[in-house]
Amino acid sequence: MSKVLMKGNEAVAKAAINAGCRLYFAYPITPQSELIEYMAKMMPTVGGTFLQAESEVSAINMVYGAAGAGKRVMTTSSSPGISLKAEGMSYIAGAELPCVIINVQRGGPGLGDIQPAQGDYFQATKGGGHGDYHLIVLAPSSVQEFADMASEAFDLADKYRNPVMILADGMLGQMMEPVEFKPAVTEEEMEAMGHQHESWCIHPNQDGDLKHHHEINSLEIDPVVLEKHVNQLYEKYARIEANETRHELHNINDDNEMVVVAFGTASRIVRSAVDELNTEGRNIGLFRPITVWPYPYEELAKCIGPKVKQVYVFELNTGQMVEDVKLAVNGKVPVHFWGRVGGMVFTPEQIKEKLQACF
Amino acid sequence: MEVIATRPESLREVPFTYCPGCTHGIAHRLIAESIDEHGLINKMAGVAPVGCSVFAYKFFNFDMAEAAHGRAPAVATGIKRARPDMHIFTYQGDGDLAAIGTAEIVHAANRGEHISVFFVNNAIYGMTGGQMAPTTLPDMKTTTSPYGRKVDDIGYPIRVCELLDTLVAPYYIERVSLLSGPDIIKAKRAVSKAIQYNKEGRGFTFIEFVSTCPTNWGMDPVKAMEWARENMLPFYKPGVFRDKGAQE
Amino acid sequence: MKKEIICAGFGGQGVLTIGRFIAQAGMREGKHVSWLPSYGPEMRGGTANVSAVVSDQPIASPIVSTPDILVALNQPSIDKFGPQIRPGGVLVYDTGMCPKGCDRTDIQIISAPLTELAQEIGSMRVLNMIAIGMVIGRTNVIKYESMEEDLTSYLKDRDPDLLEKNLIAIKKGMELGKA
Known part of the structure; x- marks a missing residue:
């Protein structure tokens, strides 16, 4: 195609x-x-x-x-x-x-x-x-x-x-x-x-089949049963966390002096700045989470190599994903944040300036 | 011994959770009997509301969805569009349908959505403990209108059948009551007609049941029926507002 | 090779279309392209601009802040984006709509009375094509052949006369661009 x-x-x-x-x-x-x-x-x-x-x-x-x-x-x-x-x-x-x-x-x-x-x-x-x-x-x-x-x-x-x-x-x-x-x-x-969902979903009975009664419902009035339901949901979420995290690495290596984290379109603007600085002799890695829930905490933690002095997070908000990044980095190195809001989009030049100020 | 009345197949063997003297059980039974009579049990699905009849999803013997407050017509729309070969109804109370779900019912009716809506009007919020409903009568006392419904302040009760009757699309709109034996027989005919039209794919059908709430009205069931006949029926007049089937 | 382009003018002048044709032609040549419009409540008459990038490499930022090429169809666009043009870059503008022009001396400036030229060719709808031709004449961002293929695929059956005029307009622009 x-x-x-x-x-x-x-x-x-x-x-x-x-x-x-x-x-x-x-x-x-x-x-x-x-x-x-x-x-x-x-x-x-x-x-x-x-x-x-x-x-x-x-x-x-x-x-x-x-x-x-x-x-x-x-x-x-x-x-x-x-x-x-x-x-x-x-x-x-x-x-x-x-x-x-x-x-x-x-x-x-x-x-x-x-x-x-x-x-x-x-x-x-x-x-x-x-x-x-x-x-x-x-x-x-x-x-x-x-x-x-x-x-x-x-x-x-x-x-x-x-x-x-x-x-x-x-x-x-x-x-x-x-x-x-x-x-x-x-x-x-x-x-x-x-x-595929006929074991639980609303669908007609086929003639001659046993009748089914499926309930599409989020109500469970008995707290004992509701607790069990929520716990089951969380077991499912744990399976999703274990199996479905996605991320992208860009110039992540053992000699990285800094790791930058950004998601979505913002990550592309950040990548332009990172690429320019790397051609000027820096060694900055870029980590882009593709699933933001489940968040790729472990994968990010692995990217914080021995020479990484700091992590920088850029977002088009006042600092939201940075909290997940801090959880992943777990105090190992300082985590900085800069963002723009209100529909203002940062430029590669601005990101470059922020990064340069770190060295 | 000859069995002259039994549980409709469309009702599960689950005891109703309604108060003594409540009319929800009657309304459920009329709907279930009609579904049985039209042979639709294998192709039927219903949407339960929030309110006293919230557990309706347990009572009917086919697939059921439990909707958020007032959203039953939207949920029913989703099911019907996904399963056009099925027949869908919603079962809603007055707070659910005529307050928080006003947009959903008006627009489902306006689209002529191919669903049946059964609307129980007892002029009060039952499950939450007797608060004022959009259909609470003028000067009627409830826990949130302790001095009586003041129409200058909160407006008049909404007559839903009359409101929906201003729309072009609905196929059948009727108000019945569940306040006496003869009324219930009339109501059954209306429910059966709505289910029949639903089966035939005619369009949007709407039945309002003028009902009681002995518990929250603070009356015994017989007195509640009398009170409703004297006070509800003059304001909510039973009758056929729209029957495109009868005109054809 | 990576070329960053901004096209700007009043909403309704077709600046987004200029960017789109450039991106489309770049894609036809197997390049990486992006096209990012300004958007807002002004459907007509307000300001509009688009960032287009054409590159041999995957495009990181689709946002253009220092364009290699600015196509300006009104004076406010020159006033706003003119100072951002990369030194040595190209400014293409319509003299009819941009009376003050641009006083930078470190960029290449190509201008023409686009309205009159379009009228001479016989359709105001080709004004944009003259501007694209000027870009093609001066830079290697896209090839004339890609534009011709693209336009032919749209217009050959629907409006062969307009196709002809469009191609004349691009060629006219290219002459101006080369000069």
Whole structure:
């Protein structure tokens, strides 16, 4: 398949359809409009459902229903809309339903603005909704990776019966890059996929079968039973933490004098600065977490080589992921942070300046 | 001995958790009987609300989803769109449907979503302990309107059937009551019609049950029925608001 | 080779399209490309700009702060981005829309009355193509052939007349760029 130049918002939508997503419920919000518009245009051509919901809240609850019926379903939004969906995400996690949620982040808090930001890191990775639960959270840094994550997100969601969030930002949504799509799932694969959850999901009885009574539910009024349920969720989360962390290393070696950590699009800006400094004689490694929950703590800890004097974290927020980096570094070396907020995006020159000041 | 009444197949052998004299059990039974009669048990799924009937997901003998407060029509929409070969209903109370879930019910109705909605109106929040509902009558006392519902301050009760009847899409809207034997027989006919229309894929169907809450009204069940007939029915008049099937 | 380009002007002038054509042509040549627009509530009439990068290597930052090439379709764009052009870089601008021009002496400046030239060719829609031609004429960021292939694939059947005019416009721009 040849490459096409596409916006992140459109590429991930197309990739989701290729991955077998035939149900999409969403509410318009900038900067993810191209995504909902692409779905509106394309879903009918593949016999899928596109429904513009009356609210973000309704959209996530439609997802709850469709996921409860065992089908691949997605919703997408941007920061303020994700806050509205938080209630539903908690229910979906509690009821252990597979689905994909995309957050094309913008500046906050409140209405904030519509420029790129990473201020929803805590919301995505530490909760967002009420109660003890986790989303699996993937943070793409290029349009290609954004598109590839659509099928990965659905696979993870199905594998663990857990909601998966792709944590993108306005830059990635709006940016065009060449992208090559994985082949679309075949009719046979779609058919098999449609039956994979029938041991628990809402589906019709076949004639002559024993009747089933499946409950799609996050309510458990008996505290003894609820505690057991939450503990089981956490056993599942432990399995996810053990098996599903993803990260990318760039110039990590034993002679690194510094390790820099950044995620998503911000990591690309940081990489430009790191590359320039390395050509000028520095030896700086760049660690990019791809899953931000589960966070690759151990993998990052391994990157803090014998000559590393300090770790620097750059984010488009006031310092959120830096807390996870500190957990990974565990006091071994100082961890610095610099970020920009409000939809202001740092430049490679600014990052370079910050790094140079460390030497 | 001849069996003249038995548990409908669409109800599981799980005891109801409702208070003595509560009408939820009657409403459940009417729905279950109708599903049995239309032979839909293998293709039916329901959505339970938050409120006294929160455990409805345990009672019905087919797949059920438990929705967040007020979101049942959205959840039902998701299920129906994912499983168009199934027949879906929601079961909701007045706080759930007419307050926190107003947007969901209005828009599901406005889309003509192919679901049935069963709405139990007893003018009060039951499960949380008798707070004011959007359907609480003027001057009616509840734990959050201890001096009576003051319409100048909090507005008038919402008549949901009348509200939904302003929309173009709904196929069938009827208000019935569960306040006497004859009323229940009438209600059964309405429920059965809604399930029939659902089976035939006609569109959005809506049944409101004018009901009681003896516990939170502080009355015995018989008195609650009398009070409801005297006070609820004049404001919530039973009747068919919309029946596109009858016009065809 | 890595070239960083900013195209800027009023919203609705088509500056995003200029960037898009450059990225598209770069991709056709097997290069790594990125295209990052400014976005906001002004659909028409506000300011708009796009960062495009064309490179032999994978592109790290898609954000361009010191462009090798600036295509400016209004004076505010020169005022804003002109000082950021890398020394030795290229500024392409429309004299009709940029009365003050640019007073830098350490960059290559190519300007032309794009509106009049487009009118001469017979369609205001080709104004952008003249600007792209000026870029091609002066730099090696993309090839004329890639633009021709690209435009042909879009327009050959739909509007052969416009295709012809577009190609004339690019060639006209290239002459200006080479001069």
